[in-house]
């Protein structure tokens with residue numbers, strides 16, 4: 001907020017978007033089609049500047065995917081979704097010795113996954129993303145860490161509607177953890193499932209228009225320290 | 236849908252699962268067991284952190300160099316996590332610094348709601364580098380309306396006879412007018 005003059009209103013827009021996106025997700029705990037930025041800004045202050053509706057709930061949940069080898073996948077489906085790249089990175093545990101603005105652990109994990117996936121220009125080649133959003137501001141952090149925009153730009157893209165489901169770069173079309181829930185330790189599975197549903201055209205009411213081809217998902221762990229990234233592509 | 240000779244994969248029709256309520260546990264609708272763990276543990280903090288805590292007992296904030304990476308690290312550790320080389324040359328740092336980030340918490344350490352917020356954050360300690368380099372602590376002698384990022388602060392120590400070699404030997408950091 002200090003480095004790039006990010007407004008609380010723009011952070012709150014992430015929570016509003018995700019809780020609205022979650023309408024239509026069968027597992028959603030906190031979907032709300034009518035939530036407004038004012039609702040978020042007027043919610044109980046927990047640890048300023050973080051308020052209650054900036055936060056995802058801890059949830060019980062599980063996610064499962066079936067991985068299949070290329071040799072036999074055609075026995076099961078004509079339109080598989082491919083895992084093109086994975087990456088992971090851990091930064092120093094001493095987070096009080098680090099730049100707290102930019103999540104380098106995400107950018108390093110993303111570079112690893114993009115390299116494996118042959119993605120040279122993530123902003124052009126990635127159609128949508130499911131960054132880890134346990135708090136609304138973390139979605140913004142992680143968008144920048146995934147190299148989907150310049151530092152300080154994620155709140156502006158959010159304000160301009162670019163990250164809406166029908167925008168140029170949909171972010172958390174699932175409703176994310178803010179809207180669906182935060183099943184801690186199962187969240188990367190939750191993100192990967194949404195990539196599968198969107199890329200196979202099975203996301204129902206949550207479907208991104210225009211047949212997205214490439215999606216990226218990301219999860220976060222420990223104290224602002226660890227990230228995993230997965231790139232998936234329509235078959 | 237067209238009939239294909241693909242192998243069938245079934246999936247749960249109700250992915251949201253079944254809601255479980257606390258009354259289900261109370262009324263023994265579901266099978267459950269109850270266990271109260273009594274877990275005790277000891278944690279060895281290692282030579283570098285031990286020396287740091289001894290320093291606090293003496294009213295000093297200590298740092299240690301990684302000469303290779305040109306870092307003067309606090310809290311200190313025995314090796315540099317960027318080059319994995321050993322650290323050496325201890326330095327006594329000033330007990331002043333700059334607020335790098337903060338929060339005004341209406342939750343106490345046990346997540347109970349409190350009226351009077353706790354001011355907490357990360358202090359970049361003077362002399363340590365590269366910035367930001369420091370640790371987390373409380374802030375005092377300032378209101379929630381006065382605290383801001385970039386504010387200069389100084390440690391307020393417990394009296395010497397009350398110090399025990401803990402990070403809480405510093406009570407909090409207060410506003411500091413000096414340079």
Ligand SMILES: [Zn+2]
Pocket residue numbers: 301303304305315316317318319320
């Ligand atoms: Zn080093």
